[in-house]
Amino acid sequence: MLLAQVLLNGVLLGGLYALMAMGLALVWGVLNIVNLAHGAFIMLGAYVTYFLFTKAHLDPFLALPFTALVLFCLGYGLQRGLLNLVIRSPMFNTLLITFGLEVVLTFLAQTAFSADFRTINPDYAGANFELAGLTVPQVQLAAFVVATGLSIGLWAFLLRSRPGRSIRAVSQNLLAAQLQGIEPRRIYALTFGLGTALAGVAGGLYGTVSQINPYIGASLTAKSFVIAIIGGLDNPLGVIVGGIFLGTAELLTALYIGPTYTEVASFGILVLVLLVKPTGLLGRTT
Amino acid sequence: MTSPARIVLIALVGVPLLVAVPWIGTPVVVQFGINMLLMATLAQGWNIIGGYTGYSSFGNSVFFGLGAYGVGIAMAQFDQPFWAGLGLGLLLAVGFALVIGLPVLRLKGHYFAIATLGLAEVVTAIVSNIPIAGQNVGLVLPLLKSDVLFYELALGLLLLSTLVVFWLSRSRFGLGLIAIRENEEAAAAMGVCTTRYKILAFMLSAALTSLAGGINAYYITFIDPAGAFDITLNVKMIIMAVFGGPGTVLGPVAGALLLSLVSEILSSKVTNIAGFFFGAVIIAAVVLMPRGLSDLIRQFRGTGWRYFLQNIRDHRL
Numbered sequence: 128m129l130l131a132q133v134l135l136n137g138v139l140l141g142g143l144y145a146l147m148a149m150g151l152a153l154v155w156g157v158l159n160i161v162n163l164a165h166g167a168f169i170m171l172g173a174y175v176t177y178f179l180f181t182k183a184h185l186d187p188f189l190a191l192p193f194t195a196l197v198l199f200c201l202g203y204g205l206q207r208g209l210l211n212l213v214i215r216s217p218m219f220n221t222l223l224i225t226f227g228l229e230v231v232l233t234f235l236a237q238t239a240f241s242a243d244f245r246t247i248n249p250d251y252a253g254a255n256f257e258l259a260g261l262t263v264p265q266v267q268l269a270a271f272v273v274a275t276g277l278s279i280g281l282w283a284f285l286l287r288s289r290p291g292r293s294i295r296a297v298s299q300n301l302l303a304a305q306l307q308g309i310e311p312r313r314i315y316a317l318t319f320g321l322g323t324a325l326a327g328v329a330g331g332l333y334g335t336v337s338q339i340n341p342y343i344g345a346s347l348t349a350k351s352f353v354i355a356i357i358g359g360l361d362n363p364l365g366v367i368v369g370g371i372f373l374g375t376a377e378l379l380t381a382l383y384i385g386p387t388y389t390e391v392a393s394f395g396i397l398v399l400v401l402l403v404k405p406t407g408l409l410g411r412t413t
Numbered sequence: 414m415t416s417p418a419r420i421v422l423i424a425l426v427g428v429p430l431l432v433a434v435p436w437i438g439t440p441v442v443v444q445f446g447i448n449m450l451l452m453a454t455l456a457q458g459w460n461i462i463g464g465y466t467g468y469s470s471f472g473n474s475v476f477f478g479l480g481a482y483g484v485g486i487a488m489a490q491f492d493q494p495f496w497a498g499l500g501l502g503l504l505l506a507v508g509f510a511l512v513i514g515l516p517v518l519r520l521k522g523h524y525f526a527i528a529t530l531g532l533a534e535v536v537t538a539i540v541s542n543i544p545i546a547g548q549n550v551g552l553v554l555p556l557l558k559s560d561v562l563f564y565e566l567a568l569g570l571l572l573l574s575t576l577v578v579f580w581l582s583r584s585r586f587g588l589g590l591i592a593i594r595e596n597e598e599a600a601a602a603m604g605v606c607t608t609r610y611k612i613l614a615f616m617l618s619a620a621l622t623s624l625a626g627g628i629n630a631y632y633i634t635f636i637d638p639a640g641a642f643d644i645t646l647n648v649k650m651i652i653m654a655v656f657g658g659p660g661t662v663l664g665p666v667a668g669a670l671l672l673s674l675v676s677e678i679l680s681s682k683v684t685n686i687a688g689f690f691f692g693a694v695i696i697a698a699v700v701l702m703p704r705g706l707s708d709l710i711r712q713f714r715g716t717g718w719r720y721f722l723q724n725i726r727d728h729r730l
Contacts (some may be wrong), residue, residue, distance in 0.1 A: 212700050213730055222526070223655060298559075345644075402520075
């Protein structure tokens with residue numbers, strides 16, 4: 128029974144993990160930028176949701192669209208005004224510039240919001256219900272539903288809609304896409320904006336299930352990395368599998384081996400996946 | 414910048430000056446010097462695998478940490494002298510580079526970077542569970558209050574690292590590494606044994622980095638997993654090397670000197686904004702001078718201020 132409960136918690140946690148990693152995987156796959164500031168955007172999203180909740184008394188789940196909009200504008204602007212300037216630099220440089228962004232954003236957050244721990248704490252925060260003898264925490268379940276819904280939505284968007292197809296076209300062959308009349312500057316900015324918007328939503332949900340402060344970014348970036356690698360960069364559904372895989376693996380390690388070994392497990396899995404199948408568990412081998 | 418005559422000139426003027434610092438400067442300058450020299454050594458160590466070979470390791474902090482724990486375990490647990498500890502750390506780091514390098518150096522680009530980052534996390538977590546390494550609590554080393562000794566040790570190590578890189582820039586081995594960086598398949602086709610070269614470069618990088626870790630551990634007299642295997646150290650050494658100019662002999666040293674100086678001055682004058690400025694410098698440097706200080710110095714006389722605009726024009730979408 129304990130095992131079943133841990134597995135359930137792992138799957139619910141995994142949904143949130145998947146949403147965290149989705150933006151990173153999208154930006155990485157399309158723009159070939161490993162965005163080290165991704166966790167900082169998650170952190171900012173958490174704060175936006177937090178202030179919408181405390182100052183405007185908006186339910187955190189209803190605040191998510193606004194959070195997404197704010198973060199989308201931020202990401203769109205950054206890609207348009209800054210990252211597009213270095214997009215053709217060697218890989219190191221895009222890595223470095225996003226690291227610089229992470230430092231700057233963390234500093235700004237620390238100045239504006241102070242280093243205090245905060246939680247988004249609606250009155251239904253601790254609520255749960257029983258299902259077949261298992262305890263299902265409601266907030267985690269809702270976060271899981273939002274996360275999977277957004278993943279499927281993103282998948283459909285990339286496959287069916289016109290801007291989604293433009294994004295895939297640009298990622299497959301930039302020159303050919305330009306020859307078809309696609310303006311890459313706008314598509315790149317759109318992609319990065321989508322990535323940060325997803326990070327923002329993930330941040331809002333993260334704030335309702337866990338504590339936030341300005342420094343959570345770096346470790347969340349690392350987690351997102353692991354999930355993106357396990358799931359592969361090809362499609363958003365792989366990221367869901369990666370998230371659930373990591374969530375359950377972490378909780379199972381904490382249960383059977385010890386809570387201090389969760390990092391060993393998650394990064395050990397990362398290294399193994401990289402060595403055995405670098406395109407991700409569900410990735411195509413080219 | 415890499416022309417031998419100029420390097421000899423810089424060395425003849427610079428080295429005696431650097432050696433004399435503890436007798437001219439104040440204790441604060443010496444302490445800053447120790448940190449700066451060790452950071453420069455780390456940047457130079459990274460330069461071998463990242464700058465010359467083109468494999469962006471995010472796992473060099475592991476070598477730093479293993480060097481520190483070599484000294485820590487030998488001195489705190491077995492009452493051995495410092496030198497024995499350095500040797501133990503060196504052995505651990507080089508051995509680790511060999512064992513890990515075999516599978517990991519098969520990966521390329523982002524994948525290599527992330528696999529090494531993952532390894533860094535794994536090793537941190539493993540070490541914080543090993544009793545002989547003091548688990549989470551860490552180890553306390555015997556105190557040796559001699560900043561002059563540590564300064565000269567750090568300086569000696571930096572000189573050694575720079576000499577190694579200087580040798581790389583002129584030797585058959587180093588040219589092989591550059592060939593791997595530029596085009597690995599072509600290098601293999603020209604008869605470079607890429608696997609052996611890459612692993613040797615990784616081990617060389619590990620050796621220098623672990624010595625810096627060992628000196629630092631004895632200097633600060635305390636090590637714990639979070640401090641010794643600090644992941645941000647990876648990012649710092651990469652920034653310093655890339656800021657100065659990766660794949661050059663003096664670039665990483667100049668980058669480390671300049672950035673350490675900037676962040677030191679800022680954190681003493683305006684504590685709060687130092688972090689912000691560090692990030693802003695990195696962003697500006699990537700946009701305006703993506704090939705590092707050494708390229709800026711080489712090109713600036715010819716092109717002047719247009720150098721910065723040209724860089725933006727070359728790399729924007």
